[in-house]
Amino acid sequence: MIPMPERVYLDHSATTPVARPVLDAMMPYFDARFGNASSLHEFGREARRAVDESRQSLASALGASPDEVVFTSGATEADNLAILGTALRRTQGGHLITSQIEHDAVLRSMEALRPMGFEVTIVGVDEFGRVNPEEVRAALRPDTFLVSIMAGNNEVGTLEPIGEIGRLCRERGVLFHTDAVQALGKVDLPMDSVDLLSASAHKMHGPKGVGLLYVRRGIRLAPLAHGGGHERGVRSGTENVSGIVGFAAALDLALRERAEVTSRMRRLRDRLIREVLKIPATRLNGHQVDSLPHVTNFSFAGIEGESLVMKLDEQGIATSTGSACSSPNLEPSHVLVALCVPLSMAHGSLRVSTGRGTSDAEIDRLLEALPRAVAELREMSPFKVGE
Ligand SMILES: Cc1ncc(COP(=O)(O)O)c(C=O)c1O
Known part of the structure; x- marks a missing residue:
């Protein structure tokens, strides 16, 4: 043969593939330390400590505070939460801006808002796939409340001028979200200009099924998953403890390497x-x-x-x-x-x-x-x- x-x-x-050090960090949380992070006993407290430490580690890697990190099931959910979560807190519709080259998690979340009376502008890109910040500026309206432009494109790799776009949104009092799934851990991100940021563990040698949304302090989101009030009431559901530990280990490894x-x-x-x-x-x-x-x-x-x-x-x-x-x-x-x-x-x-x-x-x-x-x-x- x-x-x-x-x-x-x-x-x-x-x-x-999940990196070996990430897998090693996760393994105890499948059996020996299997507790529910909301339980009062030591099994629960041990799981809570793991979630807290991982949140701290991910937040500091992002230059954020732990209370600005909301764990999700991945970036699809984080993108949905950023877009629907800001929109659904509004008492009347409003206007959102995104680009033609976004991931479907962003494009379809925006589309889902149209029948509810929201309006969406989708800006184009140049031949290299770059959004022109001036086009975003020109699309801003008095009722624009959110702009979402990805940090780096997942199909062609092009990096977007998110620092510039984020700054112009800030000047106009408009929230700026970026899908940083492919960029986090690989390129510098202008966190000062970002209000909301989506990330996913499985794109950086971490496990599937865990992601996060960075939410700048002071921004309120309508929850999409209602229940026991986890993640400060924004995203209910028992924490994926092993996944969260793996996510922190994966980003730590990515940054060290x-x-x-x-x-x-x-x-x-x-x-x-x-x-x-x-x-x-x-x-x-x-x-x-x-x-x-x-x-x-x-x-x-x-x-x-x-x-x-x-x-x-x-x-x-x-x-x-x-x-x-x-x-x-x-x-x-x-x-x-x-x-x-x-x-x-x-x-x-x-x-x-x-x-x-x-x-x-x-x-x-x-x-x-x-x-x-x-x-x-x-x-x-x-x-x-x-x-
Ligand atoms: C840019 C981008 N956004 C969002 C997602 C969705 O992430 P997840 O698989 O964590 O839901 C992906 C994955 O393909 C992606 O590349």
């Missing part, structure tokens, strides 16, 4: 871009420099991204066409459409995203398999690709 080469995972924007890991990621990304663009009729989507270190997105003319992902998967290499949530959907990505990537190119997209353990050897494997896979698919394609 021919031995299968080791599988290569290059889809860290979708999710990441950040310089080393992100410089390796940047080097791998630069190499990937240099080599992949040698394939004819190929383009880089997103910004070459103002980008998250771990996300790179290409388009190949004349082929379907899904077929390319499957072909690479046959070689044991895991990549994606874009956002994991929209992968089964054969519509071109809303992000690539917003960047005005020509439709023929938007269908042939490939996202490569690295993690803390990604090596040169793994990128070598991709660089060996990719030109062949593209050539084979083009061979079968009814469209002639100009060399």
